[in-house]
Amino acid sequence: xxxxxxxxxxxxxxxxxxxxxxxxxxxxxxxxxxxxxxxxxxxxxxxxxxxxxxxxxxxxxxxxxxxxxxxxxxxxxxxxxxxxxxxxxxxxxxxxxxxxxxxxxxxxxxxxxxxxxxxxxxxxxxxxxxxxxxxxxxxxxxxxxxxxxxxxxxxxxxxxxxxxxxxxxxxxxxxxxxxxxxxxxxxxxxxxxxxxxxxxxxxxxxxxxxxxxxxxxxxxxxxxxxxxxxxxxxxxxxxxxxxxxxxxxxxxxxxxxxxxxxxxxxxxxxxxxxxxxxxxxxxxxxxxxxxxxxxxxxxxx
Amino acid sequence: xxxxxxxxxxxxxxxxxxxxxxxxxxxxxxxxxxxxxxxxxxxxxxxxxxxxxxxxxxxxxxxxxxxxxxxxxxxxxxxxxxxxxxxxxxxxxxxxxxxxxxxxxxxxxxxxxxxxxxxxxxxxxxxxxxxxxxxxxxxxxxxxxxxxxxxxxxxxxxxxxxxxxxxxxxxxxxxxxxxxxxxxxxxxxxxxxxxxxxxxxxxxxxxxxxxxxxxxxxxxxxxxxxxxxxxxxxxxxxxxxxxxxxxxxxxxxxxxxxxxxxxxxxxxxxxxxxxxxxxxxxxxxxxxxxxxxxxxxxxxxxxxxxxxxxxxxxxxxxxxxxxxxxxxxxxxxxxxxxxxxxxxxxxxxxxxxxxxxxxxxxxxxxxxxxxxxxxxxxxxxxxxxxxxxxxxxxxxxxxxxxxxxxxxxxxxxxxxxxxxxxxxxxxxxxxxxxxxxxxxxxxxxxxxxxxxxxxxxxxxxxxxxxxxxxxxxxxxxxxxxxxxxxxxxxxxxxx
Amino acid sequence: xxxxxxxxxxxxxxxxxxxxxxxxxxxxxxxxxxxxxxxxxxxxxxxxxxxxxxxxxxxxxxxxxxxxxxxxxxxxxxxxxxxxxxxxxxxxxxxxxxxxxxxxxxxxxxxxxxxxxxxxxxxx
Numbered sequence: 054x055x056x057x058x059x060x061x062x063x064x065x066x067x068x069x070x071x072x073x074x075x076x077x078x079x080x081x082x083x084x085x086x087x088x089x090x091x092x093x094x095x096x097x098x099x100x101x102x103x104x105x106x107x108x109x110x111x112x113x114x115x116x117x118x119x120x121x122x123x124x125x126x127x128x129x130x131x132x133x134x135x136x137x138x139x140x141x142x143x144x145x146x147x148x149x150x151x152x153x154x155x156x157x158x159x160x161x162x163x164x165x166x167x168x169x170x171x172x173x174x175x176x177x178x179x180x181x182x183x184x185x186x187x188x189x190x191x192x193x194x195x196x197x198x199x200x201x202x203x204x205x206x207x208x209x210x211x212x213x214x215x216x217x218x219x220x221x222x223x224x225x226x227x228x229x230x231x232x233x234x235x236x237x238x239x240x241x242x243x244x245x246x247x248x249x250x251x252x253x254x255x256x257x258x259x260x261x262x263x264x265x266x267x268x269x270x271x272x273x274x275x276x277x278x279x280x281x282x283x284x285x286x287x288x289x290x291x292x293x294x295x296x297x298x299x300x301x302x303x304x305x306x307x308x309x310x311x312x313x314x315x316x317x318x319x320x321x322x323x324x325x326x327x328x329x330x331x332x333x334x335x336x337x338x339x340x341x342x343x344x345x346x347x348x349x350x351x352x353x354x
Numbered sequence: 355x356x357x358x359x360x361x362x363x364x365x366x367x368x369x370x371x372x373x374x375x376x377x378x379x380x381x382x383x384x385x386x387x388x389x390x391x392x393x394x395x396x397x398x399x400x401x402x403x404x405x406x407x408x409x410x411x412x413x414x415x416x417x418x419x420x421x422x423x424x425x426x427x428x429x430x431x432x433x434x435x436x437x438x439x440x441x442x443x444x445x446x447x448x449x450x451x452x453x454x455x456x457x458x459x460x461x462x463x464x465x466x467x468x469x470x471x472x473x474x475x476x477x478x479x480x481x482x483x484x485x486x487x488x489x490x491x492x493x494x495x496x497x498x499x500x501x502x503x504x505x506x507x508x509x510x511x512x513x514x515x516x517x518x519x520x521x522x523x524x525x526x527x528x529x530x531x532x533x534x535x536x537x538x539x540x541x542x543x544x545x546x547x548x549x550x551x552x553x554x555x556x557x558x559x560x561x562x563x564x565x566x567x568x569x570x571x572x573x574x575x576x577x578x579x580x581x582x583x584x585x586x587x588x589x590x591x592x593x594x595x596x597x598x599x600x601x602x603x604x605x606x607x608x609x610x611x612x613x614x615x616x617x618x619x620x621x622x623x624x625x626x627x628x629x630x631x632x633x634x635x636x637x638x639x640x641x642x643x644x645x646x647x648x649x650x651x652x653x654x655x656x657x658x659x660x661x662x663x664x665x666x667x668x669x670x671x672x673x674x675x676x677x678x679x680x681x682x683x684x685x686x687x688x689x690x691x692x693x694x695x696x697x698x699x700x701x702x703x704x705x706x707x708x709x710x711x712x713x714x715x716x717x718x719x720x721x722x723x724x725x726x727x728x729x730x731x732x733x734x735x736x737x738x739x740x741x742x743x744x745x746x747x748x749x750x751x752x753x754x755x756x757x758x759x760x761x762x763x764x765x766x767x768x769x770x771x772x773x774x775x776x777x778x779x780x781x782x783x784x785x786x787x788x789x790x791x792x793x794x795x796x797x798x799x800x801x802x803x804x805x806x807x808x809x810x811x812x813x814x815x816x817x818x819x820x821x822x823x824x825x826x827x828x829x830x831x832x833x834x835x836x837x838x839x840x841x842x843x844x845x846x847x848x849x
Numbered sequence: 850x851x852x853x854x855x856x857x858x859x860x861x862x863x864x865x866x867x868x869x870x871x872x873x874x875x876x877x878x879x880x881x882x883x884x885x886x887x888x889x890x891x892x893x894x895x896x897x898x899x900x901x902x903x904x905x906x907x908x909x910x911x912x913x914x915x916x917x918x919x920x921x922x923x924x925x926x927x928x929x930x931x932x933x934x935x936x937x938x939x940x941x942x943x944x945x946x947x948x949x950x951x952x953x954x955x956x957x958x959x960x961x962x963x964x965x966x967x968x969x970x971x972x973x
Contacts, residue, residue, distance in 0.1 A: 124871070131870065132863065135863040140853065141566050145856055145859060152544035152923055153544070157918040166419075171911075180420055184487075184489055187497060190474065191939050193374075194474055198471075201464050201468075201507060203949065204464065288377060306359075348946070349946065496936045512954050516967055519944070541900045
């Protein structure tokens with residue numbers, strides 16, 4: 054029995070050795086042919102001067118020393134000038150008498166005129182609402198530019214290790230994603246009563262959606278946020294923001310009375326248009342963040 | 355109050371809604387929405403101009419229920435509405451002139467996003483021209499920066515991506531400096547609305563307690579805006595940006611985007627800070643110096659180019675130098691000459707870019723001069739339009755370039771010191787340099803070559819756009835007096 | 850010396866701004882330049898937030914209906930910073946997607962190598 058095994062294996066090993074020798078010979082022939090082809094190519098190139106080898110362009114790995122010196126001097130001068138500027142302004146923590154005129158009214162009459170307990174929310178969504186309108190459109194512009202650059206239809210995602218197989222992430226996400234989403238909704242809805250608002254709540258919701266997509270995979274997230282739903286909801290939120298602010302500005306500029314009342318401060322349904330605008334801004338920020346993330350990850354929403 | 359006071363605000367809302375709608379429609383409907391919203395902006399601005407010019411005064415439009423300094427405001431006068439109308443016309447004609455190249459250079463599924471970005475550029479222009487608030491100007495300035503970068507990258511080749519990166523990083527540095535200036539001004543004055551800031555600055559100059567920060571704030575704001583509009587030391591992003599993208603984008607970027615920044619700078623320099631501040635006067639002298647250097651260096655660099663689009667882009671550097679020289683004379687006639695040159699340059703540059711695209715197209719898509727020989731036989735109409743643009747840039751009488759050069763020279767001569775002599779000499783020298791490179795190109799195009807069969811296919815929108823631009827050029831050149839009167843009376847209400 | 854200790858947060862903000870500026874100027878890698886831009890913006894936001902703060906006062910959320918302005922901090926800088934942060938995020942996303950495209954095309958993030966490769970492309 055033993056000798057049979059020994060013969061069997063030595064046959065196999067000899068056979069493999071012969072096979073390896075043949076492969077080695079084949080490899081030699083291939084290498085020789087390859088070098089002959091290169092030699093002929095080089096001859097043709099020199100004879101007919103096709104594809105002259107480019108001059109070796111030396112990419113210097115650092116700037117010339119004069120650039121560093123001049124940049125250093127510039128930076129030191131700028132630092133000294135900036136510190137001198139800042140030191141001649143009012144001190145930190147001291148009341149600045151020039152700013153009192155504007156900020157006092159926001160705090161004093163903010164609750165009465167806008168109905169918002171949070172004076173900052175009242176300021177950005179009522180007194181200075183045009184800036185916030187522009188800001189939402191800055192995010193929209195960024196999403197458009199990223200769409201132009203990164204939108205492809207490629208079907209595969211180049212990943213070394215798909216995160217859906219990481220058990221720690223999946224189990225942690227099962228617990229934390231619902232909490233994050235609910236917390237985001239809480240921050241948005243309570244934006245005018247407590248610290249928070251549309252922008253911070255939208256960022257929290259966007260982060261929750263990104264975690265959901267990473268932990269559970271593209272297909273499940275794609276069923277929840279499809280491209281058509283994404284476009285429709287994003288455009289609807291932006292249109293609602295534009296039209297409601299258009300109504301509010303038109304009514305204010307022409308000294309008409311607005312039909313929207315400010316309600317009693319401190320309740321959730323109050324502060325006029327601030328709550329719906331907070332919700333619209335939250336949706337816009339959340340979807341834009343998620344959209345930009347999807348463009349980077351897989352090239353489409 | 356007549357209903358017409360609402361029209362500037364309605365133009366903003368129309369463009370915003372147009373941008374949102376363009377993102378959901380397909381490319382043909384998106385193009386219609388875009389063209390319709392720009393036409394609405396032009397019509398509304400023209401009506402507001404007629405109303406305010408006949409009344410002879412400006413008005414404040416309160417956005418919301420709260421007046422300045424607590425709420426936001428627009429300030430509408432004849433100059434703002436005239437500038438808005440003019441910019442809208444140039445945007446529309448650039449869009450129409452490069453229309454067929456949009457279909458070639460932009461992929462079908464991304465075409466509607468291109469029109470979204472053009473709508474956003476339009477709304478940013480309207481908001482910056484009309485606003486009376488410094489922080490609103492910053493927000494819409496950022497929209498303009500990001501959207502211009504977007505229309506630059508729409509043609510997806512390596513060169514535009516590199517140009518977009520360089521353009522974006524330099525522009526963002528400029529925006530950062532501008533934001534720092536706004537924060538400094540807010541710290542010193544406590545206001546963000548332009549007229550309130552001006553009153554507070556007058557008080558500060560009288561008391562003399564914040565001299566150094568005020569100078570630094572002026573310097574920082576003006577440097578930021580100079581980086582964004584491409585004044586001399588910061589002009590290196592211009593040739594790559596303008597030369598390689600689709601012709602509509604090149605025309606919009608070169609004739610429109612930089613000029614909006616210059617208009618905002620005029621507003622801030624004269625309405626917010628004012629020439630009483632010592633720091634502002636020093637900054638204006640520096641602008642004058644760099645403007646003169648830019649004129650010479652831009653023309654000399656343009657002569658050295660072998661590529662037609664890069665040559666046109668370098669000549670933009672020189673023209674921006676003209677505008678800065680005129681504005682930094684800080685007299686009413688100087689500012690009027692600067693604004694007139696803004697119009698003249700925009701009209702001419704758009705015409706040059708959309709015509710050179712056709713000339714390149716019939717010469718085997720090569721931009722080098724030796725490949726463009728004899729292009730006149732291959733596409734006679736485009737070569738004729740290019741010649742009209744070149745003659746205007748050189749300064750031949752009856753074209754817009756000649757009137758604007760005369761206006762800048764007379765504004766300089768009013769000062770009656772050695773500085774005006776220097777400016778006149780530099781202007782004369784630059785006319786000679788302009789002639790060298792533009793006339794050389796025109797002669798190149800009209801010379802004979804072997805390949806001379808007529809290959810042009812005249813696209814009707816291109817024909818309409820280029821004829822309108824050429825007609826506007828000749829109108830600005832021959833009938834400059836009423837235009838200048840309108841601008842000057844507008845400036846007195848503007849400052 | 851009292852000036853420096855009295856203006857401590859503003860000086861730190863300016864130092865951050867200068868660090869960001871030097872990163873932008875002195876590094877060749879594109880991602881590091883973007884990080885430099887971000888640090889510059891962060892310095893500016895720290896500056897404006899420290900301007901609005903008044904010692905021993907509360908955040909501007911009205912408590913118990915007491916709207917006396919001497920109890921609360923200035924609310925305006927908070928709104929300015931909010932807008933600034935949104936703009937900074939948008940800008941970072943666009944510059945990062947541009948560097949992604951450049952990397953896919955040229956397989957390097959060093960700006961000089963990219964210029965050289967693009968110039969080669971033009972000659973060919």
